[in-house]
Every structure is written in structure tokens, then in C-alpha cells.
Amino acid sequence: MLDEKYLNLLAEKYDCEEKVATEIINLEAILDLPKGTEHFVSDLHGEYQAFQHVLRNGSGNVKVKIRDLFEGEMPEEELNEFATLVYYPEEKLQLIKSEFTSKTKLREWYVETIERLLKLVAYASSKYTRSKLRKALPNQFSYIIEELLYKTDEFTNKKEYYEKMVEQIIALNQTDKLIIGLAYTTQRLVVDHLHVVGDIYDRGPDPHKIVDTLIDYHSVDVQWGNHDALWLGAYAGSKVCLANIVRICARYNNLDIIEDAYGINLRPLVNLAEKYYEDNPVFRPKRISDEPLTDQEQLQITKIHQAISIIQFKLESPIIKRRACFDMEDRLLLEKVDYTNEEVTLNGVTYKLENTCFATVNPERPEELLEEEAQVMDKLLFSIQHSEKLARHMNFLMKKGSLYTRYNGNLLIHGCIPLEENGDMKEMEIEGKTYAGRELLDVFEHYLRYAFAHPEETDDFATDMVWYLWTGENSSLFGKREMTTFERYFIKEKETHKERKNPYYHLREDEGMCRKMLAEFDLNPDYGRIINGHTPVKEIDGENPIKANGKMIVIDGGFSKAYQSTTGIAGYTLLYNSFGMQLVAHQHFSSKKEVLSNETDVLSVKRLVDEELERKKVRETNIGEKLLEEIADLRNLRKHRYMK
């Protein structure tokens, strides 16, 4: 029985029996609609343009709908042109219009295009309620579009009615806006809910634009990646996380993100860098941007990259020392260095150091920051915590994000569930208590949320823990024994660069193991799957993203341009509609310009993961569960208030 207070509140909204009944009827009907389409993406790594493309074409879903409707009726080129119009309506309209020489012909094209778009919207919305469709329509035209969508079928003089309306739309110069609106409505309808399985940030140039897009997206959740946690950590007051994000931006020639997108003043860091550092080949920026760097610019970035890397290594030491439970003593590398001979001994082997830049390191106390370095970090932290835009973006990540998500029976997680070689959940002792599996992840998330809520605390356990999530052995986001950043910069021998992966990464090939992990998260192993990002699937070497008899799907295919040569493709995405699950492999995306002019859709190859035996309904989804609860409440209200 619901308590009286709650019933009273509910009765305020449904203040007569008819309203209660109407809502019950409405919700019951929704339960029998087919489940909405879920779209999964991961490891976007700042590649805004490529992300936009898969979002706009719904991982090929828009084209499928267009084909269903118009194949045979339109020749292939026209199909492609129409699809491109739906993806990039503003730009494509301009291109198409510029090719018309006669007004009458353009008018004919308008009439036909509007009609086609209306058909497409009607088709794409056929599994949704009218109210949902209404919400997806461009506000200023919703009335007209609804008239066109619904009335046309009912009247015998439908042709005339339709023509009259379209004629007026054209006469009043509203056509372009209407076409654009209908195109966006289609994009929105083909995907009901978007999951971003981590790593929005780092390596690529535009993570901030991706987050802006996600903020405006109609329905989305995020599973944090290790790179996202790094940004959250920086904002939450972790200086070592902050040093890392600046280092990665310098490494990939993306300091614009920090300076221009988030408005952070890098001057103090630049001054420090100019004072202590020279050119150094391993610290030259990796990413070649559209506008090549001048030698001067490249040199400056190279210096910044060294300055911030050394600060990062220094900042790691005290954390490792004060947090025994992180078990990272072997990462106290600055202290292991023999500064006279420029050597370091790791696991009993002595290696020569190359490309060193230890001008600010005091061999007696290597972890000590110079006064200037400390000031740089204080200033950087102050500006990062006062960037209005970053605050907005980080708050969004907190609101819509989590370490893992249980959704419609599946487990979505960026990295891993730390395991022992024998398949047991790996334990970690934190502040005197031992955790493993789901409990461990919940504790991690608790600390991250605590750190975020207390940005003024910079050296407390929770803040250090966020850095651990980036780089620690038991972190579900990282899942490797060590991050060999230091070795990769300073030691030539490749064996020192290796980062040993948690046994999870081979055990996940096993169906039984995946079932066990699903059960650990209270999901039904017969129906659920684990959806992972984080480790690039090397198609090139024949690796299969669908593992463990379909219980495990890894969708990091390399949106990140920097990684495409190792994966061989340009990313995977996953679609899950009422008929089942499909994996989409995307080929290299060159540019929006290329798509617009050649209408070559990025070739995407679909692979069936599984086909549902029966079409899945809303009733069987997370949303369905909520609706069932609402219905039960309403039935209660009906009984107690209206004695029915």
C-alpha cells in the first residue's frame, strides 16, 4: 500500500477518475509498443566530426529506413543524395539548390522532397506514440507537420489539401527551414537512446564539442572511461590528474582545448617551459592538425610537454607513498633514476635513459616541485575549477555518467571487472575493508562522487582515488598492472613499455566467465551481455569484437585517428532495436566535405549479434519496468480515492 502522503500528491495531478483511467490506458498501451532503438558508441576520443557522422546517420539506420521506403522508386544516386540531405541538411540544401537554374524545377524538387521527408518521418516514428513524435518535431513547425502527417490520409481530397499547404510553405519562404527540421526529426527518431561507453576525452581535437552535442541530445547515458575520469579528477582538485590532461593535450597538439575551448591561461606554464626546456624529439607533438605547425609553435609545445610531464611524475610520488593500498611503489621511478649515469634499474635490469629532461629535478629529493612549478599548478588548478564551460561539461558527465550501467539486461562498462587468473573477482583493500566485483566498483564510484562534491580538497583519499581510477592496477577503467608513461618517453627497450593486462582481457573470451560476471551484477546471464570499450579491437589481425558466444561485445574499434592504423577500421557502434542487436563496423571517415560532395556514405558493414525470437516490447525494458510501477500506483490511487 502506498503511503497516504504519496497518494495525496498523485491525486493532485490526477484529480478525477477519468484522468487516472486515461493515464492507465495510455501507459498500458505504451508497454505493448516495440522497444526503442538503443545506439552504443565508445572511445570517441575527441573525434567530433566522425561522431557527428555516426550520430547523424544513426549508424546506418537512416539509410536502412530510406531504402525500405524508396528502393526501386529512386535510383541509387538519388537515394544517396537524399540520405546526405538527411544527414547534413543545411549544407546539402545549399549544394542542391545551387545546381538548379529554373525556379519551376526547384519548386518541383521542394514539393517532392517535402513529401518524401514526411513519409520518412512517418515511417521512422511508426513505433512511437504521437506524443513522443510531437516532442521530436521542430517546435515552430510542429502544427503544420502534424497536419501534413495525419490529415493527409483521412481526406479524399488529400492531394489538394497537401498541395495547398506546401504551396503556402514555399510562398512564405519557409521551405528550407521545414526541410532542415524534418531531417533532424528523422535523425532523432531513428535512435531512441544513446549510450556512450567511455572515453570522450583526449587524443582528438574536439571533446568539448562532443559534450555540447551530448548535452543537447534527447536521451543519453555515459559510462565513464579512464580519460573521462582523468578530466573529472582534474576538475575535482587532483593536480596529478590535471598534469596528465595537460600532458596529453600537449602530446597530441591539442592545447587549444585547454586554452580556447575552456579558457584556461597557459602563460605561467609556457614561461616555466621556456626557461628550463629545449627541443626533444620524443616530446614533439604527435598529431598533425589541418594547419601544420610552424617550427616555433612545435618547439613551444615540445617544451610545454616536457615541463608538464616532469611535474606529473613528481606529483605521483607523494600519492604513491601516502596510499599504501594503491600498491604502486614500483612506480616511484624518479627516485630510482641514477642521475649521474642517466640510468634506471627496473626488475634487476639497468637501462640507459634517453631524451632526458631533468633540469628541474633535484636528485636528492626528486619528488619536490620547484617553487615555480608549484605556482604553475596552483594557477592552473584555480583556472580549471573556475572555467564555466568545463564546470558545465563535468557536471553533465556526473549527472548522466557512472562507472557502469545496467540497462535492458545488459552490463555497460568501459574497461573491465578486475579478475584473478582463476576467474575470481580480484579483491582490493580500501581503508581497512576488502571489496571485489560489483561492490568494488560501487566503492570506486562513491569516491569519485565524493571527490567531485569536494573540489576544495586536493590531497584527500577520494581525490587520490580518482587518479587511481586512471592508472591503478585494480581500476575497472584501466585494468592493467602499470602505465608505462615514463618508460615510453625515456627508455628505448620496448620490453619496458609493455603494460600487463588484467586476466579479464583474456578470460572475457569465455562464455562461462561472462555469465558469472553478469550474475555478479544481478543480471540474467541467459539474456544479458557485457558491452565494453577501452581496448581497440584489431580487425586487422583478425580479432573478433563479438566474443564468448555473443555474451561479450567490444566496441572500441578506433574512432581515434591515432589508433586507426592498429585497428584497421574507424570504429564500431552497436544498435539494439526490437528485432535484436547488430554490430556496425565503420570504415575510415575522411571529412564532412567529402560526404557532402561525393555522397559516399562511410561504408559500414553490419554483423548480426543476435536476432530476437519475438519482437521485444517496451514492457521488457527498464522503461517498461518503471511504467509498470507507475501503473500499479495509479491503480492504487483509483482504488483508494475513487473506490474503483
Ligand SMILES: O=P(O)(O)OC[C@H]1O[C@](O)(COP(=O)(O)O)[C@@H](O)[C@@H]1O
Ligand atoms: O598512445 P599514447 O597516447 O601514448 O597512450 C598510451 C597510453 O594510453 C593508455 O592506453 C590509456 O588510454 P586508453 O584508455 O585509450 O587505452 C595507457 O594504457 C597507455 O600508457
Ligand SMILES: [Mn+2]
Ligand atoms: Mn580507455
